[in-house]
């Protein structure tokens with residue numbers, strides 16, 4: 001947990017009472033609140049499941065963007081971290097080091113890098129961590145080879161494979177062979193394996209449907225791996241997967257490394273999709289705390305969290321403790337309204353906690369998490385890589 005920056009001194013009252021019962025009520029809202037024990041349970045659950053399946057865990061930083069959470073994942077047995085972009089990795093590594101984390105961290109940047117400037121940044125980053133990059137085009141290989149020329153250790157490079165999402169990755173064995181041969185021609189690069197991330201699978205409703213789709217995606221990756229191996233290119237690392245397919249990937253047994261992100265916090269979108277499936281067993285450790293600022297209407301109360309307080313791509317949040325009998329509706333930039341029913345359970349000044357619709361982009365709207373245990377504030381944790389999408 002960390003020091004507050006000067007502009008956050010408005011939050012001093014809650015910090016002055018930190019560690020005391022009731023201090024949670026002093027958190028100025030809207031705020032992102034993380035239940036430490038639930039976070040720890042989620043981290044341990046995924047680590048244990050991966051270890052039992054004999055699969056390495058490389059959790060994705062994009063969901064929390066925080067060195068506080070990353071460190072707990074590493075200390076909980078993760079083999080390394082996944083980061084969406086270079087700047088996310090740069091900031092997290094810098095922050096882990098500044099906070100006294102001494103182990104050298106293995107970091108996979110899961111998006112392809114484009115341009116010589118990015119490749120040069122990758123070379124600089126590789127001085128402070130064991131960097132793994134992905135490529136899906138021979139020009140990306142050439143840019144990295146040039147940037148790493150003369151460096152002491154060759155850069156580990158994965159071939160990113162499109163397993164049906166269509167976002168990035170080579171499409172099919174032919175282009176994969178072209179990219180991998182190019183990697184192996186460079187003395188400054190080392191071909192380390194493949195990445196096949198099926199983002200389109202994660203929120204498929206129904207375990208059977210999700211499993212069938214995941215098997216189809218796995219088959220696409222198998223086709224590429226078979227072609228590479230029969231041409232003499234050993235595929236050591238096979239990384240991919242997310243929260244929604246986590247247990248399914250263990251059953252399929254193709255990946256030897258899983259890169260889930262959302263499981264640390266969970267959100268409404270995942271709860272809707274996964275229901276009681278084994279992949280949905282993670283606790284809701286993250287909530288948006290709000291305050292009722294007006295309660296003069298018959299059927300609803302107004303809270304202080306609106307469009308600015310959460311990502312809206314996945315619809316509305318759930319009202320914690322009233323998932324069935326109260327609904328949140330957006331009420332403009334700064335406000336929302338929560339239905340109150342004829343018996344009116346909510347009054348002016350009440351705290352109402354919300355389950356974020358989609359955790360990753362919601363986290364990116366805040367500077368820090370309030371870390372709590374029940375009604376006690378334990379501290380704050382910086383969302384150090386907030387905004388780091390470059």
Ligand SMILES: Cc1ncc(COP(=O)(O)O)c(C=O)c1O
Pocket residue numbers: 060062063082110197199202240241242243244259260261262263
């Ligand atoms: C490449 C990659 N890997 C892993 C993940 C983690 O997925 P989830 O948050 O669904 O666990 C993501 C999320 O978007 C991703 O883009």
